[in-house]
Amino acid sequence: MSTLTSNALAVLQPSFAGTEPPAWVLRLLGEGLTGVGLFGRNVQNPEQVARLTETLRAERPEVLVAMDEEGGDVTRLEVRQGSSFPGNLALGAVDDPELTLRVARELGRRLAACGVNMNWAPSADVNSNPDNPVIGVRSFGAEPELVARHTAAYIRGLHEAGVVGCTKHFPGHGDTATDSHHAMPRIDLSLEALRERELVPFKAAIAAGTKVVMSAHILLPALDEELPATLSPAVLSGLLRRPVADGGLGFDGVVSTDAMEMQAIAGTHGMQRGAVLAIAAGADALCIGHNADDDLVCGLRDALVAAVRAGELSEERLADAAARVRALAEWTRTSAAAGPVAPDEEIGLAAARRAVRVTGGEDYVPPSGPVYVASFTPVANMAAGEATPWGVGPELQRLLPGTRTGSYGPESGLAEATTDAGDLPLVAVVKDVHRHGWMAAALKALLADRPDAAVVEMGVPQAPPAGALHIATHGAARVCGRAAAEVITGATTG
Known part of the structure; x- marks a missing residue:
C-alpha cells in the first residue's frame, strides 16, 4: 500500500450499515482508513456499540469513531427511545454555561464508555432565521454571544470526557430557509455581517480549544460566488485558516466536511469531484454519512489518488490533511489514558426541567x-x-x-x-x-x-x-x- 493511497484513505470517514463492522471496513482500516462514523442504524444498545468499537480497534487501535450525538432531537445512542439529554435550544433557554458543560461532559462520558471518541457536535449556528428547516432547536438560540458561550462550554465538557468535539456548521447555517440535505442554501450576507453574528460562536469555540470544525454546504457570495463553503478555498483556507492578524479565524485543527452525499454536494458536483475539491480547499476529513460501501469508499480513495497524479490536487495538501487526522486520532488515545470522568446521570433531566x-x-x-x-x-x-x-x-x-x-x-x-x-x-x-x-x-x-x-x-x-x-x-x-x-x-x- 503506497503512502499516497494510505493518505487518501486517512481523510475518509465513512459510515456503514449494520451493527457489526463489515469486512471491507476492517480491511481498509488495515490499509490506512483512520476514521468511521456511526449512526442509529449501527446501534442496538451501549453494550453492542462497545463490542463494535472494540472490533474496529483490533484493526486500528487509534481509530476515530465518530457519532452524530447532539442530544435533544438528534440522538444516535438513544435513537429508539429518545435522548436522556435536552438539546441546545433548551440549554440556551436556561443560559447556564456550567449546566451546558455538565450535560456535554456526561454525554461525552457515555460516548467514551461505548468506545466513541469523536462527537459531530455541537451546532454553533446562530438560529437567526426562525423559518430555518434544518437547525431550529439544534441551535442554542438567536443571539450570537449566547450561542458563543454555550458552544465553548459544550466543547470543554466533551473534552473533559476525552471525546473530540466538532463545532459545526461553518461559517453558520442559521440564516437559511433551505435544507442542504436536499439542495444548496444561499446566504446573502456581507462579510461584516458574518463577523458580527455567524462567526462569533466559531471564534469562541476556537478560543475554547475545539479540535475540529465542520464545514457547511452553503453558498456565501460575499466570499465565493460559485463554490459552497465545503469546497471553497476562500472560506476554508482563507477565512477559517488565515491568521487572526490577517483577518481570519486562525484555526489550526482538523476541518471536517458535512456529509458528502448531501444533495448540496452530490447533486451539484458529485461525490468524487466534491472530495477532490474539498481537500484542495482545505478540508482534512470527508464525512460520508449514508450509503457508504466498499465500492463508494474505494472510488473516493481512487479519485483523490488520481487527482494528485493528474496535478489537480497537491500531494502535500493531501499529506497535510492525513497528518492532521492521524494527530487527532492520537490525541484521543492520550485522553482515554487519563481515565473516565465521574457519572452525572441525572443532569439531562435536571436541565430539561429547568428549560x-x-x-x-x-x-x-x-x-x-x-x-x-x-x-x-x-x-x-x-x-x-x-x-x-x-x-x-x-x-x-x-x-x-x-x-x-x-x-x-x-x-x-x-x-x-x-x-x-x-x-x-x-x-x-x-x-x-x-x-x-x-x-x-x-x-x-x-x-x-x-x-x-x-x-x-x-x-x-x-x-x-x-x-x-x-x-x-x-x-x-x-x-x-x-x-x-x-x-x-x-x-x-x-
Whole structure:
C-alpha cells in the first residue's frame, strides 16, 4: 500500500450499515482508513456499540469513531427511545454555561464508555432565521454571544470526557430557509455581517480549544460566488485558516466536511469531484454519512489518488490533511489514558426541567385520570431522522394510566383530534407551529372547540402561546417530554 493511497484513505470517514463492522471496513482500516462514523442504524444498545468499537480497534487501535450525538432531537445512542439529554435550544433557554458543560461532559462520558471518541457536535449556528428547516432547536438560540458561550462550554465538557468535539456548521447555517440535505442554501450576507453574528460562536469555540470544525454546504457570495463553503478555498483556507492578524479565524485543527452525499454536494458536483475539491480547499476529513460501501469508499480513495497524479490536487495538501487526522486520532488515545470522568446521570433531566417555560394556567387543574394526547407531527428533520420517538404521550401514559394518544398530519381533518379525544381532557402537542400553516390551523380549530386544552410546544416557541396551559420545552427529547408531563400532571419534579 503506497503512502499516497494510505493518505487518501486517512481523510475518509465513512459510515456503514449494520451493527457489526463489515469486512471491507476492517480491511481498509488495515490499509490506512483512520476514521468511521456511526449512526442509529449501527446501534442496538451501549453494550453492542462497545463490542463494535472494540472490533474496529483490533484493526486500528487509534481509530476515530465518530457519532452524530447532539442530544435533544438528534440522538444516535438513544435513537429508539429518545435522548436522556435536552438539546441546545433548551440549554440556551436556561443560559447556564456550567449546566451546558455538565450535560456535554456526561454525554461525552457515555460516548467514551461505548468506545466513541469523536462527537459531530455541537451546532454553533446562530438560529437567526426562525423559518430555518434544518437547525431550529439544534441551535442554542438567536443571539450570537449566547450561542458563543454555550458552544465553548459544550466543547470543554466533551473534552473533559476525552471525546473530540466538532463545532459545526461553518461559517453558520442559521440564516437559511433551505435544507442542504436536499439542495444548496444561499446566504446573502456581507462579510461584516458574518463577523458580527455567524462567526462569533466559531471564534469562541476556537478560543475554547475545539479540535475540529465542520464545514457547511452553503453558498456565501460575499466570499465565493460559485463554490459552497465545503469546497471553497476562500472560506476554508482563507477565512477559517488565515491568521487572526490577517483577518481570519486562525484555526489550526482538523476541518471536517458535512456529509458528502448531501444533495448540496452530490447533486451539484458529485461525490468524487466534491472530495477532490474539498481537500484542495482545505478540508482534512470527508464525512460520508449514508450509503457508504466498499465500492463508494474505494472510488473516493481512487479519485483523490488520481487527482494528485493528474496535478489537480497537491500531494502535500493531501499529506497535510492525513497528518492532521492521524494527530487527532492520537490525541484521543492520550485522553482515554487519563481515565473516565465521574457519572452525572441525572443532569439531562435536571436541565430539561429547568428549560420548561409555562404560560397561563392560572385556572388550570391537573387531571386526576387519563387524558388524550393529540400530536401534530411535521415531516422529520433529516438530521434527526424518522426513527426517534418524540412527544409527551409515553410519559403521560406512565403518570396517568389509561391515557390515549393520536398522531395527526397535514392530511388529517381539523376536527379529528377533538372527536378522537371524546370526553377525555385534551393535550395538544406541536413542533414549530410557526413554520407549518396546517398545524397552526389545526391547533386553532382544536382550541376553538376545546379551549380547556393544554398545549405543549416542543420546537422553537416562536408563535404566541395558546391554550389553557402553554408549555414550551425548547426541544423534543425524551426528558423534555417527561418535564412537560410533570407540569401537566402537577407531579413532583424532585
